[in-house]
Amino acid sequence: MAKVLEGPGMGLMKKWGITVPNYVVVTSVDELTKLGQANEWLKKSKLVVKAHEALGSRFKLGLVKVDLDFKAAEAAAKEMIGRQVGSITVSQVIVSEMIPHKEEYYCAVKSTREGTDILVANCGGIEVESNWERVKRLALEVGQQPSVDALEKVAKDAGFTGPLVKKMADFAGKMFACFDSEDAQYLEVNPVVLREQDSELIALDAVTLLDGDAKFRHPDWNFAFAAEFGRAYSKHEMEVMAVDSKIKGSVKFIEIPGGDTAMLPAGGGASVYYSDAVVARGGKLANYAEYSGDP
Numbered sequence: 001m002a003k004v005l006e007g008p009g010m011g012l013m014k015k016w017g018i019t020v021p022n023y024v025v026v027t028s029v030d031e032l033t034k035l036g037q038a039n040e041w042l043k044k045s046k047l048v049v050k051a052h053e054a055l056g057s058r059f060k061l062g063l064v065k066v067d068l069d070f071k072a073a074e075a076a077a078k079e080m081i082g083r084q085v086g087s088i089t090v091s092q093v094i095v096s097e098m099i100p101h102k103e104e105y106y107c108a109v110k111s112t113r114e115g116t117d118i119l120v121a122n123c124g125g126i127e128v129e130s131n132w133e134r135v136k137r138l139a140l141e142v143g144q145q146p147s148v149d150a151l152e153k154v155a156k157d158a159g160f161t162g163p164l165v166k167k168m169a170d171f172a173g174k175m176f177a178c179f180d181s182e183d184a185q186y187l188e189v190n191p192v193v194l195r196e197q198d199s200e201l202i203a204l205d206a207v208t209l210l211d212g213d214a215k216f217r218h219p220d221w222n223f224a225f226a227a228e229f230g231r232a233y234s235k236h237e238m239e240v241m242a243v244d245s246k247i248k249g250s251v252k253f254i255e256i257p258g259g260d261t262a263m264l265p266a267g268g269g270a271s272v273y274y275s276d277a278v279v280a281r282g283g284k285l286a287n288y289a290e291y292s293g294d295p
Helices: 006-015 029-038 040-044 070-080 148-157 163-181 212-217 235-244 268-280
Strands: 002-004 023-026 047-051 064-068 093-097 101-111 115-121 136-141 184-195 201-203 207-210 250-255 287-292
Touching: 002 006, 006 023, 006 163, 006 184, 006 207, 023 029, 029 040, 029 070, 040 070, 047 070, 064 070, 070 093, 101 163, 115 148, 115 163, 136 148, 148 163, 163 184, 163 201, 235 250, 250 268, 268 287
Parallel strands: none
Antiparallel strands: 002 207, 023 093, 047 064, 047 093, 101 115, 101 184, 115 136, 184 201, 184 207, 250 287
16 A cells, blocks of 8 residues: 555545645745745635644644644744654645634545445544544445445434535545545545535545555556655655556565665565575565566
8 A cells, every 4th residue: 555645635535526625735935935925825814734744643743733824834834844753854744724614524435355435424533533433334345336325324324414414425425436546545534524604525634545556547646655664765765666657567675774685586475585584594684675577
């Protein structure tokens, strides 16, 4: 699985009809300032600034600032960009429109051994974690599409009433369309909020895991996958990933700091066998690599 950061994740959801806040991803305060001159919403809206990295507990780390005007957003971006958190340097922030709301909900779609689960709850944010029994599930077999009736039933089971039943069923249907069409393994929006001004459901966040090996089917995936090892991908890893996305076979390369033995075996099984052999004889792997499938 390949993790996608929040910005491109929301971009994929927007592509499939899910409403998201206005947002920009920037790597410098100067870039944000220029965008502020070209995008009126940045000057008129209250804003949220978040570190745009594969980091957990961003609130606790002080890497999420809310209810900001544009000047305060610039200051928050300046404070976050370049900050070191463990082995990760914050290189970019996502600045989004703050959406006034009173209610928060939850929706996710995930791959299972049997097919796909669509998950819905009439609570969201941190509340959903402590009330998991309120999350209701619509289970689909491989290749099965969710019907409108089934989506409305799971919304009712989750406690939605009145017009919200259809709204949440429609939202979940769009989530499934995004999941299915974009070769996703997991999509989550927490929270889904009901915007006060027009009662429209808005995705305030996006957790997105894609099948990275399907990249060749998606020429519009013009974003980099998030690093999976608590550090940024190295130049060599990025180069191999670019090759892997363009060929019918498979090539993998992961650098391991501090190693003394580099390998280039063919085949996933052989690569694991040889890696075990190196470690068993006291060696330290400098990389994991494999190429296969007649690349």
